[in-house]
Amino acid sequence: MLRQLRSFSSTSASLKNLKIGLIPGDGIGREVIPAGKAILENLPSKFGLNFEFVNLDAGFELFQKTGTALPDETVKVLKEECDGALFGAVSSPTTKVAGYSSPIVALRKKMGLYANVRPVKSVEGIGRPVDMVIVRENTEDLYIKEEKTYKAEDGTRVAEAIKRITESATTRIAKMAYDIALKRQSIRGTVQSLHSVPSVTVTHKSNVLSQSDGLFREVCKAVYEANPEEYNGIEYKEQIVDSMVYRMFREPEIFDVVVAPNLYGDILSDGAAALVGSLGVVPSANVGDNFAIGEPCHGSAPDIEGKGISNPIATIRSTALMLEFMGYSEPAAVIYEAVDANLAEDKIKTPDLGGNSSTNEVIEDIVRRLN
Numbered sequence: 001m002l003r004q005l006r007s008f009s010s011t012s013a014s015l016k017n018l019k020i021g022l023i024p025g026d027g028i029g030r031e032v033i034p035a036g037k038a039i040l041e042n043l044p045s046k047f048g049l050n051f052e053f054v055n056l057d058a059g060f061e062l063f064q065k066t067g068t069a070l071p072d073e074t075v076k077v078l079k080e081e082c083d084g085a086l087f088g089a090v091s092s093p094t095t096k097v098a099g100y101s102s103p104i105v106a107l108r109k110k111m112g113l114y115a116n117v118r119p120v121k122s123v124e125g126i127g128r129p130v131d132m133v134i135v136r137e138n139t140e141d142l143y144i145k146e147e148k149t150y151k152a153e154d155g156t157r158v159a160e161a162i163k164r165i166t167e168s169a170t171t172r173i174a175k176m177a178y179d180i181a182l183k184r185q186s187i188r189g190t191v192q193s194l195h196s197v198p199s200v201t202v203t204h205k206s207n208v209l210s211q212s213d214g215l216f217r218e219v220c221k222a223v224y225e226a227n228p229e230e231y232n233g234i235e236y237k238e239q240i241v242d243s244m245v246y247r248m249f250r251e252p253e254i255f256d257v258v259v260a261p262n263l264y265g266d267i268l269s270d271g272a273a274a275l276v277g278s279l280g281v282v283p284s285a286n287v288g289d290n291f292a293i294g295e296p297c298h299g300s301a302p303d304i305e306g307k308g309i310s311n312p313i314a315t316i317r318s319t320a321l322m323l324e325f326m327g328y329s330e331p332a333a334v335i336y337e338a339v340d341a342n343l344a345e346d347k348i349k350t351p352d353l354g355g356n357s358s359t360n361e362v363i364e365d366i367v368r369r370l371n
Ligand code: NAI
Pocket: 028, 032, 088, 089, 090, 091, 092, 093, 104, 279, 280, 281, 297, 298, 299, 300, 301, 302, 303, 304, 309, 310, 311, 312, 314, 350, 352
């Protein structure tokens, strides 16, 4: 039905064909991924994009049925056939289940998606004004899980974890942060923004961890300074992570792009999501050098599954984000605009935002606004 709202020829020679992997996963992942598909199918024909979709399996329910959470076939199709992908959500068992580990974590590793990019933008009239993007390093820091427990001389236990920061991983995440600051600027012609000048805030704790976080800070700064022409328009800032948390809640409007090592990035990005009203509107993308997977930040939400009221906006924004990383910022801007217009009108909203509309009604309203 959504498809009929806008029609375009799929036979024109000038159309660019793109294949998108759809990985709904568990729970409301299956309700929101169709939103991303509907948006892509109904993008204005002026962009000349034609989408083909391939449904791919992953998730805890799949694991319960087949013993595999992430089939090799899913990774193979993504690598060999797809130009981009959307991932819904997966459920995690509350107690350890032998043989199960999160398919999205495995997918990030197998696809080389070293950055987790999470834009947090406020909903008109809800919470504080905020328009920031957290760029989290996704492969190292304390999350390499090199931990051990041993006995001290007095017989009590000691646990240790390695925090590893490398120059190479920091260089690529810093570059990504500066590039995003510039890319966002190019979208700003059409999308309302809080920031007239792009900035990147490097978050660290190098006053205490002078070697590890010291290296992170030093490399981020060096990457900036080594590219004066390219990064000319970007303001470089630094913030120690504890005061970053304080300032992010006191004056979130001042932050544009924030780059952080894995652990701080994880904490900051969930904290920032609390600033904007509902998990149902916060998107993310898992990004590498050649591939991006859009993923709503929320989980599988078993409490609302099957009721038809999941907010599709996080997925719709994740779809735009995926397009941005695929190099299509113009259609991405049109999607962001359509979402902002839906939110600004304050009429067709799902219950998490205080409305009483269904998932499909919100999708249809946003599709109608794509132009
Ligand atoms: P959750 O994000 O699924 O839900 C938290 C709360 O937000 C619930 O009240 C839910 O109804 C609401 N909510 C989430 N998304 C929404 C949407 N689109 N529209 C309206 N309301 C929405 O987190 P929870 O409950 O802690 O976890 C449920 C399951 O999801 C667990 O198995 C957990 O492990 C998994 N999970 C998976 C993630 C992923 O796939 N990346 C991330 C977070 C949790």
